[in-house]
Amino acid sequence: MEFLYAIFSFLYQFGDAFAFLVLSACGLAVIFGMMGVINLAHGEFILCGAYVSTSVAHMGLPLPVAIAAGSLAAGIAGMIVELVVIRPLYKRPLDTIVATWGISMIVTQGTLIVLGTTMAGSGTPLGSFVVGDYSYSTYRVVLMGMALATLAALWLMFTKTRFGILARATIQVPHVAEALGVNTNLVYSLTFGLGAALAGLAGGLYAPTMTLVPTMGAAFMVEAFVTVVVGGADIFLGTAPAAVVLGLIKATLTSWQGQLAGQIGMLIAVIIVIRILPRGISGKILKERA
Amino acid sequence: MKKNLKSTASVLATLLSVAGGAMAQDAEPIKLGVLEDQSGDFALATIGKVHGIELAVSEINAAGGIAGRPIEMVTYDTQSDNTRYQEFMRRALQRDKVDVVFAGFSSASREAYRPIVNQFDGLAFYNNQYEGGVCDANMIVTGAVPEQQFSTLLPYMMETYGPNVYTIAADYNFGQISAEWVRNIVAENGGEMVGEEFIPLGVSQFSQTIQNIQAAKPDFVVTLLVGTAQSSYYEQAGAANVDLPMASSVNVGQGYEHKRFTAPSLKDMYATVNYVEEIDTPESQAFVERFRAMFPDEPYINQEAENSYAAVYLYKEMVERADGSTELEDVRATLADGTLCYDAPEGEMCIDPKSQHASHTIYLAHVTEDHSIEFPKKWDAIQPYWLGDIGCDLTQEDPSAQYTPSSNPSN
Numbered sequence A: 001m002e003f004l005y006a007i008f009s010f011l012y013q014f015g016d017a018f019a020f021l022v023l024s025a026c027g028l029a030v031i032f033g034m035m036g037v038i039n040l041a042h043g044e045f046i047l048c049g050a051y052v053s054t055s056v057a058h059m060g061l062p063l064p065v066a067i068a069a070g071s072l073a074a075g076i077a078g079m080i081v082e083l084v085v086i087r088p089l090y091k092r093p094l095d096t097i098v099a100t101w102g103i104s105m106i107v108t109q110g111t112l113i114v115l116g117t118t119m120a121g122s123g124t125p126l127g128s129f130v131v132g133d134y135s136y137s138t139y140r141v142v143l144m145g146m147a148l149a150t151l152a153a154l155w156l157m158f159t160k161t162r163f164g165i166l167a168r169a170t171i172q173v174p175h176v177a178e179a180l181g182v183n184t185n186l187v188y189s190l191t192f193g194l195g196a197a198l199a200g201l202a203g204g205l206y207a208p209t210m211t212l213v214p215t216m217g218a219a220f221m222v223e224a225f226v227t228v229v230v231g232g233a234d235i236f237l238g239t240a241p242a243a244v245v246l247g248l249i250k251a252t253l254t255s256w257q258g259q260l261a262g263q264i265g266m267l268i269a270v271i272i273v274i275r276i277l278p279r280g281i282s283g284k285i286l287k288e289r290a
Numbered sequence B: 001m002k003k004n005l006k007s008t009a010s011v012l013a014t015l016l017s018v019a020g021g022a023m024a025q026d027a028e029p030i031k032l033g034v035l036e037d038q039s040g041d042f043a044l045a046t047i048g049k050v051h052g053i054e055l056a057v058s059e060i061n062a063a064g065g066i067a068g069r070p071i072e073m074v075t076y077d078t079q080s081d082n083t084r085y086q087e088f089m090r091r092a093l094q095r096d097k098v099d100v101v102f103a104g105f106s107s108a109s110r111e112a113y114r115p116i117v118n119q120f121d122g123l124a125f126y127n128n129q130y131e132g133g134v135c136d137a138n139m140i141v142t143g144a145v146p147e148q149q150f151s152t153l154l155p156y157m158m159e160t161y162g163p164n165v166y167t168i169a170a171d172y173n174f175g176q177i178s179a180e181w182v183r184n185i186v187a188e189n190g191g192e193m194v195g196e197e198f199i200p201l202g203v204s205q206f207s208q209t210i211q212n213i214q215a216a217k218p219d220f221v222v223t224l225l226v227g228t229a230q231s232s233y234y235e236q237a238g239a240a241n242v243d244l245p246m247a248s249s250v251n252v253g254q255g256y257e258h259k260r261f262t263a264p265s266l267k268d269m270y271a272t273v274n275y276v277e278e279i280d281t282p283e284s285q286a287f288v289e290r291f292r293a294m295f296p297d298e299p300y301i302n303q304e305a306e307n308s309y310a311a312v313y314l315y316k317e318m319v320e321r322a323d324g325s326t327e328l329e330d331v332r333a334t335l336a337d338g339t340l341c342y343d344a345p346e347g348e349m350c351i352d353p354k355s356q357h358a359s360h361t362i363y364l365a366h367v368t369e370d371h372s373i374e375f376p377k378k379w380d381a382i383q384p385y386w387l388g389d390i391g392c393d394l395t396q397e398d399p400s401a402q403y404t405p406s407s408n409p410s411n
Helices: A002-032 A042-058 A065-087 A093-115 A138-161 A162-172 A174-179 A184-209 A218-233 A235-257 A259-276 A282-288 B002-025 B044-062 B081-096 B108-121 B148-159 B173-188 B207-216 B234-239 B282-294 B303-321 B326-332
Strands: A128-131 A134-137 B030-036 B071-077 B100-103 B125-126 B140-141 B164-169 B191-199 B219-224 B247-249 B269-273 B341-344 B345-349 B362-368 B374-381
Touching: A002 A042, A002 A128, A002 A134, A002 A138, A002 A162, A002 A184, A002 A235, A002 B207, A042 A065, A042 A093, A042 A218, A042 B303, A065 A093, A065 A184, A093 B303, A134 A138, A134 B207, A138 A162, A138 A184, A138 A235, A162 A174, A174 A184, A184 B234, A218 A235, A218 A259, A218 B173, A235 A259, A235 A282, A235 B207, A259 B100, A259 B191, A259 B207, A259 B345, A282 B207, B002 B044, B030 B044, B030 B081, B030 B303, B044 B071, B044 B282, B044 B303, B071 B081, B081 B100, B081 B108, B081 B362, B100 B108, B100 B303, B108 B125, B125 B303, B148 B164, B148 B173, B148 B219, B148 B247, B148 B269, B148 B374, B164 B173, B164 B207, B173 B191, B173 B219, B191 B303, B207 B234, B282 B303, B345 B374
Parallel strands: B030 B071, B030 B100, B100 B125, B125 B140, B164 B191, B164 B219, B219 B247, B247 B269
Antiparallel strands: A128 A134, B269 B362, B341 B345, B362 B374
C-alpha cells in the first residue's frame, strides 16, 4: 500500500507539472511554434484571461463560465493586436520581439495604473482529498484533465475541421493558399486569436490558485517558451511530448532536491535538446517520418 | 544702442536683486530622495512606503518644515530591478545632490546600492524589515531585524505548537540569512529543523513543495516568501488542505496576504510585525485615518509604510538637533547619546547609536479563520541588540559590512 501511495503521489506531481507546461505553452505553440511570431506578450494574454475570469467570477457567475469569458476576452484582444501591430511584421520575425515586448510592458504598467497593485482572488474551488499520508487539491486534478482536453481539442481542430486545414495550409505556403482563394488575412487573424484565447484559458484556469498581480504573466513565460522550443513547430508531436519530458524531469528533481534543482534541471534539459535536436522533438519526428 | 544695453543691464540687475531677496526669504528646501519599487514584482508591498513618506512630508511642510526649511521629494521608480537602484542612487546623490535618500525593499537591492552610498559618503534610510547585520555608518535602518522578530516569534510558536520546524524561504540573501537565524534560534530552544527549502524568486507553483512539507510532518512552517509570485503558496497550500500553523517575519505585515487570499488559506499564520493597520491603539487609528484621508484607495497600510513615515520624522529630529545642518557628521552626532526617539504610530522608536538600527514595539499578529487579525502578545521596546553584541560600534569605526550569524567579528 505504501508503494501505491508513493506512485500516486509521483503521478500527481508529474501531472501537475505536465498540466502547467501544456496549458502555459499551448497558446504560444500556436503563435510562436506555428506562426513564427516571437510573442513576448504571451504572459499578458494570460494576465487578461486571469483578470477577466476573476472579475466575472466576482460577479457571481459559475467558474467555468468565468474561465470561458476570460479566454474569449484574451482571444478578442489577440485579434485586435494581430490586426494593429503584428500583421505588418509577419516577414520580420525579429521585429515581432520588440513589438510584443512593448505591448507586454504597456499592458503590465497600464494594468498597475488602472487596476492597482492586486486583485482579490476567487479562491480555489472543490476542496481536497487524502491519499495515504498526503492531502491533495482536487482542483489541480481538474487542471490535469483540462490540459489533456485542450490537447485533444486542438488535435481535432487542426486535423478534422476545415479551419484547421486552411490554417495549416496558409501558414506553410501562404501564396499558394491565397491563389486557391483562401482569405489568408482572416486565417492569420483567427489563428493568432486562437493562440491568445488559449493563453487566456491558461490564465483563467490558474487564476483561482495564484496571486493576481499585473506581473503574473511572467510566471508562465519561462515554462511556455521552454516547452515550445523543446517541442518544435508541431503542437501535438511537439508540445505534448516536450511537456511529458520536462514535467518528468521537473517533478523528479523537485521532489528530490527542491524547487531550485527542478528549475535548473529543466533548463539544462532544454540546452541539451536544442543542441541535439535543433528543430525540437517534432522536427525530429517529422523528419524521420518523411 | 548703447543706452539700450545699459537699461537692459539695469533691469537685469534689479531682477537679480529681487530674486536674491526672495531666495533669502524662502529657505532652501531639504532634498529627500526616494527610491522605491513602484512597479514590478515588489510594487504591491512598496507603493505604500512612498505614500507614507508623502504623508509625513506634507504634514511636516504644513507645520513649517525641518528647521524652517521645506522638504522637497525627489522620487524615482526603481521597478523592482537592482540595476535601477544603482543608476538612480548615483543620479540622486551626484546630480540631484539630495540630502538624504530613503531607499530599498529587497535586501538584494539594498546591497546593490549600498556601495554607491558609501562612495559618495551619503546618508540612506532603509525602511524595511530585513535579515539584519548591516553595520554601515552611511545607513540608518528603521525596519525590524531578526532579534526583534524571530527571537520573539519562534519560542512562542514552539511553545504553542511543538518543536519540529520546516522553513520555506526565498532563495537570495534575505531568505538564506533569515533561515540561518531560524535554524539557530530553533536549536537554542531545543527544537528540530525537519526540513528547509529555498524557492527561487518568481516561482509560483508549489505542489511538490507542499508535499515535501507534508512528508516531513512539522509542527509549524516558517514562511519567508518574497514577491507576489511566491505568495501563491498560501492559496495552493490552503487548497491542498495542509492545515499547519505558519510563522513569518515578512508575510502579513508586508504583503497583506490575509486581505488578498480567500479565507481560510492563511488560518493560523503568526507574524511578528512592528506595525499593521489593524493595531487598535489610538495613535495607530489616528495614523490610519490621516493616511486614508490622503490616500483613500490605499489597499493596506503595512509595517514598511509606517517605518517610512516614521523615518521622515526621525530624520527631522536629527536635522533639528544638528541645528539645521544636513552634513553626515553633524546629523550622525545627534545619535550618539541614544536619545533620538520618535513616538511612531506603533509606539516609541529610538535609534541605537552603535548599529544605527531602530528599537521597536513588536506585535504578534495572528490570522484567524475568517482572516481577521488578533494580537495575542506584544513586546515593548525590543532593542536591535545583536550588532552591538557581536562588536559593531559605529560610534568608533565604520566597517561598511553586512554580518551574518556565521560570519561576524565575534567568531
